[in-house]
Amino acid sequence: MKDKSVFNPDYQNSDISSKIVAGLSRISEAFKVLLWEKAKLLGLSPIQIQILIFIAYHKPNDSNVSYLAKEFNLTKPTISDAIKVLHQKGMITKNYSLTDSRSYSIELSDTGIKLVAETDDFAFPLKNGLKDIDEASLQQLFGTLSNLIYHLNQNGVLTVQRTCYGCKFYSKHQEKDYCNLLKTELLNTDIRLDCPEYEEKNRI
Structure with a gap:
């Protein structure tokens, strides 16, 4: 029912679960704003930054188009386009499979490693918001x-x-x-x- 929507302030204010969902929505917006600000500063898209950070801290076996598409809930063509740009900018290298020339894993180049060092602090304001709890x-x-x-x-x-x-x-x-x-x-x-x-x- 519309009256019991988590986005209806009258209902939300009387239901703790709805308040929590609304709160998580606000935090999600803050995350996106912080990511966008960093992306604009470095001339990248948010998903390109997220891909670089993911590759930096996860197993090489998970650094491929199929897994990244599932990780970020995006289509394979969208991930492929982002990877293409990162490759053109010299931020990643592709390691092609010996058994399937269409399949490859992704590694950071020296340029990519330097960029991650400049980007993965974008969420610090969220962490700092927890310091007094x-x-x-x-x-x-x-x-x-x-x-x-x-x-x-x-x-x-x-x-x-x-x-x-x-x-x-x-x-x-x-x-x-x-x-x-x-x-x-x-x-x-x-x-x-x-x-x-x-x-x-x-x-x-």
Whole structure:
């Protein structure tokens, strides 16, 4: 019903879940504004910056058109166009497959590495906004966000996620989170949103 829309202030103000959704929307807008400002400063598009940052911090096997399309919920042609521009600007190199000449992974060039050093601070204002919040509140907020991200992935809203909850190494031991790869119990603050060792567990 229209009256129960999360965007209807009258309903929103009486429903905490709607307030949270509205708050996440505001934060999403702030993220986009900060990214756009950095993109304009460097003469790149937002997605080009995001691709460069992703390649800098993730496995080479994930730095290809197909995976990047899923990561950013964009079409392969859109990602290919962005990569083409980055290649023309000398910011990336392409490593073609020995078995398939159409397939390639992407690495940063020296120019790309320097650019990432200038770009990946764009989200610092968001991080700085959390500095006055006490540790217990931050831990509670993180726990809520990590569960929400996993829920959205399980419902097909987020195509890719690399959080502990969806990993084959994750399990519950006596109602406690546990990593079977690290052989250790996981505290709330140990749960990862983007784990390098993540391997998707089989869905039943």
